[in-house]
Structures are given as C-alpha cells and as structure tokens.
Amino acid sequence: MRTTLAFHRNRAIPKRANRVATVREWLIAFLFSPDSDRWVALLRLGLGLQVALYCLSLRNDWNDLFARDSNGFISRELTEAILTLQNPLVPRLGWFVAWGSYLGLTEETILFVTWICLLGAACCLLLGFCCRTSAIIAWLLHLCAVKSGDFVAYGMDNFTTIGLFYLIVAPLPDHYALDWKLWKPRRQDLRRLGFQRRVLQLHMCLIYFFGGITKCLGTGWWTGESMWRALTRPPFNIIPLPLLISWKAVLPFLGIAVCLIETGYLFFIWWKRTRFIWLVCVLGMHVAIGLTMGLYLFSVIMIVLNLAAFGPGTFAGQSERFRLRRQEADA
Amino acid sequence: MRRLYTAACVLLLHLFLVLAVSCQQTLWILAGGYTSLPYSLDKYWYKAHRLITALLGQTLALSNPVREGITAYIHSTGIEGGYGFFAPGVPSSYKLVFELHYDDGRVEYELPRVNGVAAGLRFTSLLDQIGRTHYDPLREVMLKMLAYSTWQEHPDAITIRAVFGYVDVPSAIDVKQGKKESYNFLYAYDFSFPSQSGNSQTR
Numbered sequence: 001m002r003t004t005l006a007f008h009r010n011r012a013i014p015k016r017a018n019r020v021a022t023v024r025e026w027l028i029a030f031l032f033s034p035d036s037d038r039w040v041a042l043l044r045l046g047l048g049l050q051v052a053l054y055c056l057s058l059r060n061d062w063n064d065l066f067a068r069d070s071n072g073f074i075s076r077e078l079t080e081a082i083l084t085l086q087n088p089l090v091p092r093l094g095w096f097v098a099w100g101s102y103l104g105l106t107e108e109t110i111l112f113v114t115w116i117c118l119l120g121a122a123c124c125l126l127l128g129f130c131c132r133t134s135a136i137i138a139w140l141l142h143l144c145a146v147k148s149g150d151f152v153a154y155g156m157d158n159f160t161t162i163g164l165f166y167l168i169v170a171p172l173p174d175h176y177a178l179d180w181k182l183w184k185p186r187r188q189d190l191r192r193l194g195f196q197r198r199v200l201q202l203h204m205c206l207i208y209f210f211g212g213i214t215k216c217l218g219t220g221w222w223t224g225e226s227m228w229r230a231l232t233r234p235p236f237n238i239i240p241l242p243l244l245i246s247w248k249a250v251l252p253f254l255g256i257a258v259c260l261i262e263t264g265y266l267f268f269i270w271w272k273r274t275r276f277i278w279l280v281c282v283l284g285m286h287v288a289i290g291l292t293m294g295l296y297l298f299s300v301i302m303i304v305l306n307l308a309a310f311g312p313g314t315f316a317g318q319s320e321r322f323r324l325r326r327q328e329a330d331a
Numbered sequence: 332m333r334r335l336y337t338a339a340c341v342l343l344l345h346l347f348l349v350l351a352v353s354c355q356q357t358l359w360i361l362a363g364g365y366t367s368l369p370y371s372l373d374k375y376w377y378k379a380h381r382l383i384t385a386l387l388g389q390t391l392a393l394s395n396p397v398r399e400g401i402t403a404y405i406h407s408t409g410i411e412g413g414y415g416f417f418a419p420g421v422p423s424s425y426k427l428v429f430e431l432h433y434d435d436g437r438v439e440y441e442l443p444r445v446n447g448v449a450a451g452l453r454f455t456s457l458l459d460q461i462g463r464t465h466y467d468p469l470r471e472v473m474l475k476m477l478a479y480s481t482w483q484e485h486p487d488a489i490t491i492r493a494v495f496g497y498v499d500v501p502s503a504i505d506v507k508q509g510k511k512e513s514y515n516f517l518y519a520y521d522f523s524f525p526s527q528s529g530n531s532q533t534r
Binding site: 143192202235295 | 342345354393399403408410418446452456500503507
C-alpha cells in the first residue's frame with residue numbers, strides 16, 4: 001500500500017511541476033514575445049499629432065484656461081489649491097510660474113513659453129528628433145496643463161497622459177525616427193519591445209472592458225435611449241434632430257453594438273480570426289464618435305492607442321493574406 | 332534577463348493599479364444603485380469598493396507617504412479615473428445663465444462665452460464638475476469666478492445672479508410629438524462686484 005502511494009505521489013509531483021513549467025513558459029512567451037518597433041513609431045507619430053492638435057485647438061484660450069485671474073474659466077489658483085490638498089507632488093503649471101517669478105518673468109510669459117515648448121515637443125515627436133527628451137517634455141507639460149485645469153479636463157486628457165507615459169518608457173528611438181538616422185543607436189531589445197507593447201495591449205483591454213461592462217449594466221444602452229441622449233446632449237448635438245428622429249429605429253442596435261464592441265474587445269482582439277474585424281469595429285466606432293459628436297481629439301487619441309497596441313501585425317498580416325488570395329486567384 | 336524581469340514587475344504593478352482603479356469606479360457605480368442590478372446587492376458592492384479603496388491606500392491619512400506616492404503615481408500616469416464614460420447612462424447636461432441687474436431696474440440675460448469649439452467642450456466639463464460638486468462653498472466660489480468674468484464685460488451691472496440648472500432632453504417619441512427640452516433649476520447665487528465683495532445667497 002505504502003509503495004503504491006509513494007509511486008503515485010512521485011508521479012504527481014513531476015506532473016504538477018511540468019504544469020507549472022508549462023504555464024511559466026507560456027507566460028514568458030506571451031509577455032516577452034519579440035516584436036518590431038513599428039508600434040513605437042505609430043505611438044510617437046500619433047502622440048506628436050495629438051499634442052500638436054491639442055496645443056493648436058487651445059491657442060486662443062490657453063491663458064484664459066490657466067491664468068491666475070482667468071477670464072471665463074476657473075482660476076488656476078483654485079484648481080491647484082485643491083490639487084495640493086489631494087497631493088502636493090503632482091506636477092502643475094504653478095511650479096513653472098513660481099520659478100519664472102524668481103527670474104522676473106510674468107505669468108503670461110511663462111504660460112506662453114509653456115505652450116511653445118509643448119508644441120515644440122510635439123513637433124520633435126513627429127520628426128523623431130530627440131525622441132526621449134521630447135516625450136518627457138511633452139508628458140510633463142501636458143500633465144501640468146491637465147492638472148492645473150482639472151475642472152475643465154475630460155477623458156481625452158487622461159488618454160493622452162496614458163499614451164505619453166507609455167511613450168516615455170518605450171524603447172526609443174524607433175527605426176523611422178530622425179534620431180535613428182542621425183545617431184545610429186544600439187540594436188533594440190526585441191523582447192523589451194514586445195513586453196511593453198503587451199502592457200499597452202492589456203491596458204487597452206481593461207479600458208474597453210470596464211467601459212463596456214458599466215454600459216451593459218445600464219438599461220439605456222440596450223434600448224437606444226443612451227445613444228439618443230449622447231447624440232442630443234449639448235454640445236455633442238451635431239446631427240440635426242430631424243435626421244436623428246428618422247434614424248430612431250437604428251439607435252438600439254447601435255447602443256447594443258457599442259456595448260458588445262467594448263466588452264468583447266478583451267476577448268476577441270486576442271483571437272487571430274476576429275482581431276482584424278474587432279479592430280476595424282473599434283476604429284469605426286471612434287471615427288463615428290468624432291464625426292457625430294465633435295469629439296475629434298478624443299477620437300484621434302483612441303485611434304492612435306488602438307493602432308499602436310494592435311495595428312502592426314493585424315493590418316500588415318491582413319494585407320499579406322489579401323495579396324496571397326489574389327495571387328491564388330490569378331494563378 | 333534580470334533587468335527585463337524587474338521592468339516586467341514594475342509594469343505589471345502598473346497594470347494592477349489600472350485594474351484596481353477601474354474596479355473601484357465600477358464598484359462605486361454598482362454600490363450607488365445606478366445600474367439595473369438588484370438593490371439587495373448594493374451592500375456587497377459597497378464592501379468591495381471599500382476594500383479596493385483601502386488597497387489603493389485611500390483610507391490612509393492624506394499626508395501618509397504611501398498614499399501620497401500612490402496618488403502621485405496614478406495622477407502622473409493618467410490612470411486616476413475609471414473608464415465608464417457615459418456609463419451606465421448618459422447624464423443630463425448642465426446649463427448656466429447669468430441674470431444681470433442694473434441700477435435702473437433693467438435685467439439682462441447672458442450666457443457664458445468661450446472662444447472656440449475646444450474651449451466649449453472644456454466649459455461643458457466645467458459645468459459637469461460644478462453639477463457634481465456636493466460641497467456648497469466650493470460650488471459658490473466656482474460660480475462666482477464665472478460670474479466675475481461676465482461682470483468684467485458688464486461692469487455697470489450692480490448684481491449678477493448665477494442660475495444653475497440642468498437641461499432635460501425629451502425622448503425621440505416626445506420630440507416627434509413636439510415636446511421641447513426643459514430647463515430645471517438647481518441653484519442660484521447673487522453676486523455683487525463693484526465693492527469687490529461677493530455677497531451671495533443660495534435660493
């Protein structure tokens with residue numbers, strides 16, 4: 001009896017050890033699969049464009065938004081006082097204004113210099129010049145602007161901060177950057193590139209899953225009521241009301257589609273067969289949000305993050321498949 | 332390889348924080364009874380929400396270095412908010428109207444003005460923030476700042492009344508029957524600026 005038990009125990013231990021080793025291998029293969037730097041290039045270019053558009057869209061309101069005695073908005077002092085209560089370590093524009101005052105610079109000058117530096121950093125990102133420094137400057141100044149104007153911030157600002165954070169920790173420069181041509185840096189660690197892309201992919205999955213699941217929990221998205229409210233709510237009411245009424249019957253389907261696309265993203269974006277269609281659906285959803293609700297910057301940043309996370313490989317793989325099919329058909 | 336694993340641990344910790352913050356917001360929505368789930372579950376969601384809040388160090392003292400560190404990190408990486416935009420439903424939009432009272436008894440109505448589309452979107456966020464604020468003195472200060480900028484354009488107004496409310500958009504069927512959007516009153520504050528002292532009242 002003892003012999004049998006000992007025999008079974010000895011067999012069970014290697015079995016469990018094998019299983020642990022298999023899981024470990026799978027996890028390492030999943031997290032550290034070698035990847036190219038095309039996603040970094042997409043992220044860099046996309047964020048450069050996003051930050052440049054952000055700066056240009058606010059060029060007339062920059063001082064009104066962030067000045068101490070703001071005209072039309074909430075004073076920066078109030079926002080920063082509340083931020084200090086929450087956490088004194090979070091970067092803000094007030095720090096630069098205080099440092100500038102030691103040099104005898106006015107608040108207006110400092111705010112203008114900040115705007116110029118942010119736009120400059122965005123242009124450098126687009127060119128791929130001094131990538132890391134530009135990414136850090138863009139992240140810091142954008143974060144300061146967002147935090148100093150916390151009352152007027154919305155989802156787009158958070159997503160831009162998220163993207164810039166991933167960019168500053170990403171292995172820069174990429175092959176398409178000017179830096180690569182100028183300085184000829186060392187070869188990149190492909191596993192590091194793969195791992196960081198994986199983190200961005202997992203983050204995107206969490207974003208859509210939680211966004212989708214909370215929508216699914218409300219009845220409005222299933223009945224089309226939330227779609228109606230979203231499209232008629234000022235200032236997102238771009239579509240004329242008569243046109244919207246004539247398309248009323250489609251709204252429940254669109255609402256359900258939004259719930260399914262967002263919640264299903266976590267599952268279907270990983271499966272090779274559904275990845276392409278799911279990515280196209282998500283990109284289509286963001287294009288539609290931009291066009292029908294006027295949330296252009298929000299759409300741009302979401303498209304950039306999606307393309308960086310899942311674009312390389314998906315679209316290239318799909319076009320390769322189409323090419324092969326055409327070749328087969330020709331033959 | 333060791334450096335890579337260390338970086339992996341740090342980034343996985345980052346993902347854990349993303350997950351925790353997202354769960355916290357979802358559980359807050361569930362605990363608040365804003366969903367179609369049974370109310371009997373609310374207490375469990377609330378308990379889970381409290382657990383996640385404690386896990387994120389938000390039950391510690393404000394000056395606690397652990398709390399300060401976590402808060403600074405999640406703010407700096409842009410992960411401090413959840414992702415439940417327009418969820419579980421789309422809220423009503425808020426509206427602010429200024430009532431300008433002149434010496435001769437004249438009354439004018441003015442809407443807050445912004446320069447461009449981007450500023451308009453941001454102003455909507457600001458109105459949402461004011462609408463969500465439960466702390467009355469803060470709401471009053473925010474409205475006073477907005478009223479002040481209107482007063483700068485109309486310096487001869489003796490009193491400015493800031494009327495804050497929300498707009499109820501009718502359903503598609505109601506619109507078809509000719510129903511228009513309605514404005515619902517929430518708060519009103521009176522401000523007088525010439526003496527540089529805000530004299531405010533809540534109605």
